[in-house]
Amino acid sequence: MSQTMVGVIGIAVLVIVFFARMPVAYVMTLIGFVGFSFLISGEAGLKLLSRDFYDIYSSYGLTIIPLFIFMGQIAFNAGISRRLYDSAYKFVGAYRGGLATATVCACTAFGAVCGSSPATAATMATVGLPEMKRYGYGDELASGSVAAGGSLGMLMPPSVVMIVYGILTEQSIGKLFVAGIVPAVFMTGWFALAVWVYCLVNPKQGPAGEKFSWSTRLASLTETGETMAVFVLVMGGLFLGAFTPNEAGAVGSAAVLLVALVRRQLTWAGFVKSIYETLRTSCMVLLLVAGAVIFGHFLAVTRIPFSVAQWVGAMNMPGWVIISMIVFVYLIGGCFIDALALIMLTIPIFYPIITQLGYDPIWFGVIIVLVTQMGVITPPVGINVYVVNGIAQNIALEKIFIGIVPFLVALILGTMCIVIFPQIATWLPDLMY
Amino acid sequence: MDWWLKLVDQLVGLLKRLGGVALVGMMVITCVDVIFRYFGKPIFGAVEMVSFMATILLACAMPMTDREKGHVGVDLLVRRLPQRTQHLVDAVTGVMSMLLFAIVSWQMFLYARTMKDSGEVSMSLEFPNYILVYVVAVAFAVLSLVILTEVIQNLSKARRS
Numbered sequence: 001m002s003q004t005m006v007g008v009i010g011i012a013v014l015v016i017v018f019f020a021r022m023p024v025a026y027v028m029t030l031i032g033f034v035g036f037s038f039l040i041s042g043e044a045g046l047k048l049l050s051r052d053f054y055d056i057y058s059s060y061g062l063t064i065i066p067l068f069i070f071m072g073q074i075a076f077n078a079g080i081s082r083r084l085y086d087s088a089y090k091f092v093g094a095y096r097g098g099l100a101t102a103t104v105c106a107c108t109a110f111g112a113v114c115g116s117s118p119a120t121a122a123t124m125a126t127v128g129l130p131e132m133k134r135y136g137y138g139d140e141l142a143s144g145s146v147a148a149g150g151s152l153g154m155l156m157p158p159s160v161v162m163i164v165y166g167i168l169t170e171q172s173i174g175k176l177f178v179a180g181i182v183p184a185v186f187m188t189g190w191f192a193l194a195v196w197v198y199c200l201v202n203p204k205q206g207p208a209g210e211k212f213s214w215s216t217r218l219a220s221l222t223e224t225g226e227t228m229a230v231f232v233l234v235m236g237g238l239f240l241g242a243f244t245p246n247e248a249g250a251v252g253s254a255a256v257l258l259v260a261l262v263r264r265q266l267t268w269a270g271f272v273k274s275i276y277e278t279l280r281t282s283c284m285v286l287l288l289v290a291g292a293v294i295f296g297h298f299l300a301v302t303r304i305p306f307s308v309a310q311w312v313g314a315m316n317m318p319g320w321v322i323i324s325m326i327v328f329v330y331l332i333g334g335c336f337i338d339a340l341a342l343i344m345l346t347i348p349i350f351y352p353i354i355t356q357l358g359y360d361p362i363w364f365g366v367i368i369v370l371v372t373q374m375g376v377i378t379p380p381v382g383i384n385v386y387v388v389n390g391i392a393q394n395i396a397l398e399k400i401f402i403g404i405v406p407f408l409v410a411l412i413l414g415t416m417c418i419v420i421f422p423q424i425a426t427w428l429p430d431l432m433y
Numbered sequence: 434m435d436w437w438l439k440l441v442d443q444l445v446g447l448l449k450r451l452g453g454v455a456l457v458g459m460m461v462i463t464c465v466d467v468i469f470r471y472f473g474k475p476i477f478g479a480v481e482m483v484s485f486m487a488t489i490l491l492a493c494a495m496p497m498t499d500r501e502k503g504h505v506g507v508d509l510l511v512r513r514l515p516q517r518t519q520h521l522v523d524a525v526t527g528v529m530s531m532l533l534f535a536i537v538s539w540q541m542f543l544y545a546r547t548m549k550d551s552g553e554v555s556m557s558l559e560f561p562n563y564i565l566v567y568v569v570a571v572a573f574a575v576l577s578l579v580i581l582t583e584v585i586q587n588l589s590k591a592r593r594s
Contacts, residue, residue, distance in 0.1 A: 021511040022526035023504035029535050051539035057569060058562075060480055063487040066456055067463070082438055246483070250463030275453040280503040283494035287504065338505035383505075 003039060005303025010035040011284050014295075024052035024341040025284070028291030035298040048297060060246065061167055067249025067283040068158045071234075071256050072114030073277045077270035078260035079125040080227055084109045087220040090129070090212045092192075097199035097206030099135055100145035103128040104191040107149035107270050108184055109224070111156030112231040113256060115163070116281065117376050121150025121384040125391040138205035139395045141198055144403020147384040148411070149191060150188025151373035156184040157235060158249070160285060163373050165365045168292070171428045174238050176365045178429045183366050186424055187373075187414050190281060194410035226259045239432060258309045285340065299348055309352035319357050321418055326350055327371055331412075338383065342375065343368055363418075366425040370415045377411075434585075441582050444575050445496045455486040462486070468523035478558040485555075489563050492572035496579045504539035525582040534577040541570035 014031045029049075037045025047196040056062065075081070088102035088109070095101065107124050125146045131141035154161045157177035166173040181406050218433060234252040237243050243251060260266035266274075299305055312322060333342050347368075354364045376384045379401050389397050418424050466479035476482075498504060510521050545566035553562050 017526070018507045019510045020522055020526050021506045021508055023499075023506045025504055026526075026530045026533065032531060033533070033536075046536065046540050049537050050544040053520050053537060053573075054541070054566060054569060056490045057488045058484055058565065060484045062491075063459060063483055066487065066490055067460065070456060070460065070577065090510065146548070247463055247467050250460045251467060254464045272453075275456055276449065276497070278456060279449065279452045280493035280498045280501060283491060283498040284505065285501050286491050287495070287498075336509065337507060339503055343478065 003302045004304060004307060006035060006039055006327055007299060007304040010298060010302070011304075015431055018337065023287075024338060024345075025287035025291040028288075028295040032291070032295035032298040036294070036301060039298070039301050044389065050299065052294050053290055055287065056293060058201070061394065062286060062289070064163055064173070064246045064249050065160065065270055065285055066278055067246060067253055068115045068157065068160065068163065069285075070274065070278040071158070071249060071253040071283050072119050072153075073274035073281075074114050074253060074256045074260060074266065074271075075110070075113045075227075076119050076123050077274045077277075078256070078263070078266040080256070080265075081106065081110050081126075083223045084227060085124070085127045085131070087224045088219075089209070090217045090220045093209035094211035095196075096208050097141065097195040098209055099128070099193040100138060100141050100190045100199075100248065102422045103132070103145045104149040104152070104188055104195065106190045108152045108156050109144075111153035111159075111184065113158075113227055113234075113267070114153050115158040115160040117151045117154040117373070118383050120153025121147055121387045122391060124150055125388045126297050129388075129392050129395075135209050136207055138202070138403075139399045140403035141195070141202075141205040142403070143388050143392060143395050143400040144405075144407055145191070145195060146399055146403055147382070147388045148194075148377050148407030150384050150387070151376050151386075151411075152184060152187060152191070154372065155180050155187060155366075155369050157181060158252070158367060161343070162365055163245075164344065165287060165347070165368055166286065166342065167289070168344065169361055169365075171350055171361050171365060171379050172433075174431055175429045177235065177245075177363055178239065178432055179362045179366050179425045180369065182428050183370070183418055183425050185413075186418075187370075187411070190410040190414040194406040198406045226263075230255045230259065274361065287296055288341055288344050292347070295345070296348045303350055305349045309356055312353050313356050319359065320419060322353065322357065323359075323367070326353075327367070327415065328418075330371035331374055331378070333370065335378050339372040339375025343372060358427055359362045360422065363422045363425045366418065367415065370411065370418065374408065374411055374415075377408060438582065439564075441575075441578055445500055445579060448493035448575060449497045452497075453491045455490040455493070458485050459486045459490070478555075481555050481558050481560070485565055486561070489568055492569040495572055496575045499576060499579050508536060517591050517594045518593070520587045524584050524587040524591065525579050527587060530586060531577045531580040534580065536572050538570050538573035540575060541566060541573055545570055 006117050010031050014027055017027045033049055038047055085106040088105040089099060090096045092101045102126055107120050110120050110123055128146055129142055157180045159180055162176040162180060166176050230252060233255055234248045238245060238248040254303055355361060376382055385400050388400055462479055462482050466476045469475055511519055544565045548563035548566055554560060555562055
């Protein structure tokens with residue numbers, strides 16, 4: 001049996017076991033270990049397990065993941081999001097669908113201190129949904145804007161997806177972070193447009209709210225000052241080289257903790273909850289990384305990634321066709337597998353294609369985040385939708401999925417813009433580095 | 434069975450608290466290092482200490498994450514099966530996971546012993562690395578115990594339904 005054949009069988013078995021509800025990380029480890037042992041030797045396979053796990057768990061580079069997750073968790077449990085929301089509401093609340101737009105804007109702002117999309121969605125669901133209910137918003141628009149807006153949390157730096165992408169492809173995490181800022185603002189604009197169009201078609205979904213004077217609006221900004229200060233401290237320190245990405249995570253966590261303590265917003269119970277939530281999320285992400293590394297070692301032996309890259313290269317298709325195909329694969333695949341798991345599984349295969357075609361790896365990192373955003377809101381496995389549904393149990397799942405549609409369209413159109421005009425993502429990092 | 438559940442619970446809880454302490458430690462050491470470096474006196478071996486704590490954190494979080502169903506999986510198909518079949522499917526995949534992590538734990542113990550025999554120490558603090566490998570090995574052992582418990586629970590649920 002050829003090595004490629006073993007690889008193909010391995011991938012097939014992988015998919016089958018996925019559907020048996022076994023955790024994705026465990027399946028990748030298992031198939032990677034069995035396949036590697038089969039192709040090289042049992043002894044080598046056993047060694048691979050202990051060495052890969054220990055190497056990953058003891059790597060300093062990965063300590064950044066728990067630290068940035070911790071920062072987001074503290075911000076979440078300290079309720080920093082409410083003031084961001086209030087301020088955004090004072091600016092755009094008077095327009096039709098304004099509260100939904102405010103939700104999207106607040107999500108982006110909260111994303112500046114939080115690197116995870118479900119956490120952002122959960123935060124905004126607790127803050128934004130009751131407000132929108134109070135002003136008579138439709139369930140679809142209200143829940144859709146929270147679930148979709150939450151996905152902006154991972155485009156706006158810090159971003160766990162970018163960290164993982166940076167580690168897997170050995171790209172600069174700082175550069176990836178900078179690259180996310182402009183697309184995040186750009187996508188916020190697209191989402192606001194989605195809200196506007198949705199309300200134009202269906203005005204009952206988002207009635208206009210009260211209007212505030214400019215002095216009230218500007219005064220509300222001061223209330224969000226500390227969030228901005230933390231963002232400037234963390235990102236500024238990172239870009240100016242005052243500290244490394246890992247240190248930025250630690251300093252950011254400490255800064256958010258300090259703000260929460262000074263404001264007396266974090267209880268001991270909330271602090272402990274942040275810690276355990278961080279442990280759980282970090283472990284989930286890191287086991288996925290470990291599984292992907294072990295599975296990647298097996299794939300490398302089968303030579304499948306190289307063959308696929310060669311095959312795609314030989315097809316002589318224009319780059320945008322191949323990019324569109326990759327995005328399509330993620331869009332469909334993201335419906336069935338958790339988006340982060342899918343990325344880790346496919347990076348070893350897609351990344352060589354991208355570099356071979358001469359695309360900027362940093363730009364591709366932004367595209368990867370955008371497709372992950374699609375993955376977390378598309379049915380049936382859209383984690384953000386379940387998070388929102390878990391918090392607002394009176395809103396039916398179907399309604400949230402309907403509410404998602406305009407945002408998904410906006411996300412696809414926005415991604416197309418960034419594919420056609422890569423400068424949207426590459427302009428700022430090129431300027432700074 | 435009750436004493437067994439209690440034992441596993443306590444092991445998971447112990448590791449969880451250890452992981453939590455490691456997380457806070459990572460944050461504090463890094464911040465203090467950044468501040469001290471600003472005054473020209475960085476902490477000796479801070480990077481290594483943080484790496485050690487991260488190792489402890491990640492290893493110790495595994496049993497609790499499994500217990501609290503923190504891992505992502507594909508629920509589309511199994512969810513539609515009858516209750517009994519669901520428990521059986523979970524038991525079968527559970528046995529596979531349990532064996533996998535038991536093997537990882539066993540290999541980790543061997544790895545730790547090799548490291549101890551070779552006298553390998555960390556670069557700046559000269560801390561014996563094998564101790565951390567033992568921690569990881571123990572965490573994987575507890576993880577397989579947690580999964581074993583889940584398998585037993587799934588089988589007994591399957592028999593009852």
